[in-house]
């Protein structure tokens with residue numbers, strides 16, 4: 001049986017707060033959201049690059065031996081500890097022993113909710129039980145004293161996610177006992193201002209919805225980042241300052257989003273919508289990534305461009321195969337960004353959040369090298385000239401936890417609905433099951449996207465029904481989208497940056513095909529450095545195959561005149577001077593340059609327009 005309770009969690013939270021009253025300031029109006037989310041069970045991915053990555057991740061995390069995951073916890077509890085230490089960050093004596101346990105657990109629960117495959121549910125049950133056995137009589141649950149000192153909030157937060165999902169998505173009652181036991185300890189001992197404390201409320205609100213335990217509400221308020229951070233954004237000021245850790249501060253915006261969802265306080269909404277504008281407008285690379293050296297850049301100083309210059313004195317890493325620059329903490333950053341985009345799409349129905357979600361999925365997490373069985377993880381995307389993709393020196397880092405979560409969440413990113421219609425947000429082979437007016441409507445999407453600019457839908461329904469089908473028309477669409485309904489052209493408003501709408505009486509077997517013309521364009525890295533630009537094709541960031549700087553003396557406003565598609569299967573493009581470009585997400589071992597320089601003039605690189 002598939003269980004999908006994500007919406008239950010969200011709306012139960014709002015309802016419970018109303019019933020309890022007084023626990024937090026509750027206005028009369030709480031936001032219903034413009035677009036509603038589907039549960040994990042409603043959507044299945046059937047192929048395409050996102051589907052392939054999600055399938056890989058499911059198999060990968062399912063295969064990690066339970067005994068290895070529990071080894072360090074059992075050793076700390078003085079129990080027999082079969083299996084092997086995982087090593088890396090997961091090692092009890094290392095940087096953050098066992099910090100990702102809750103994220104692995106959470107993703108397995110989400111995978112069960114999505115696939116109904118009982119192997120995930122059984123593994124969740126074994127891990128919850130095994131972890132429960134290691135909790136000390138006083139409720140101490142960390143793998144080591146060291147991690148309870150260094151990363152107490154981070155670890156409690158991730159474990160909350162794991163136990164919440166184990167209970168809500170697989171029905172594991174023991175997970176609820178573990179959640180309570182951990183919280184008994186945390187309520188008394190967890191420092192209120194330590195490590196990434198400001199990401200906690202998102203989970204705490206959900207935990208309250210599940211347990212009705214008021215301590216979660218109290219903690220959600222104590223960990224609220226409002227005065228120092230959300231209020232700054234809400235007042236229209238950029239709070240992305242370089243002293244702040246990038247990933248966790250974007251993730252913290254999801255706590256503000258949850259606070260808005262639960263309390264209805266508009267100030268939280270203003271905070272996240274303003275923050276989103278600052279993030280996309282002042283911090284982002286063409287990939288949708290941000291946060292070089294895990295920090296925000298000061299605005300208006302050309303610091304994004306400066307971050308491409310390889311600087312040995314900063315946080316660059318040395319590996320066996322060479323140094324690399326840490327431009328974007330890719331799995332963690334994608335997780336936080338996608339989650340924020342999803343909240344904003346839900347609250348507003350504005351297609352620009354769908355555009356951004358697409359950008360950061362296709363150029364962020366999809367560009368990550370696959371997890372390796374020994375725990376090696378793709379952590380940083382490197383955008384400096386002549387870079388190549390590398391694994392992080394330490395095994396099982398934070399990004400091994402978010403890699404599991406962000407890929408398990410793909411089912412939530414593709415479709416949305418409202419009372420009157422179904423919304424298609426992402427173009428990827430998949431199927432959604434929508435309950436509309438007591439009837440079941442199934443939509444099946446087939447597409448070769450992004451190798452093709454067309455996506456097609458078939459609708460299955462027992463009896464004819466009236467509703468609207470909405471499809472996101474991406475901002476990058478070069479010309480208005482064209483739409484075929486049952487193979488005949490139809491005239492609908494298909495403005496880039498909006499959802500097109502086809503409203504009619506739908507019958508079983510009706511088909512729709514939408515084509516969004518994709519084209520080339522260069523996007524400058526920042527306003528101060530307009531001559532340094534990345535080549536885009538639709539939502540995809542293309543990189544030049546190069547082992548150093550790439551200069552062009554050509555018209556960057558008309559790349560279609562001097563860069564041409566050479567191979568449709570690999571989306572390889574070639575400039576008139578012979579230089580090849582490929583999508584960043586398809587790069588494996590090749591050296592590449594993300595930003596091309598148009599400031600250098602000279603005979604050697606001249607391209608005739």
Ligand SMILES: [Zn+2]
Pocket residue numbers: 329331332333379397398399400402
């Ligand atoms: Zn990370």
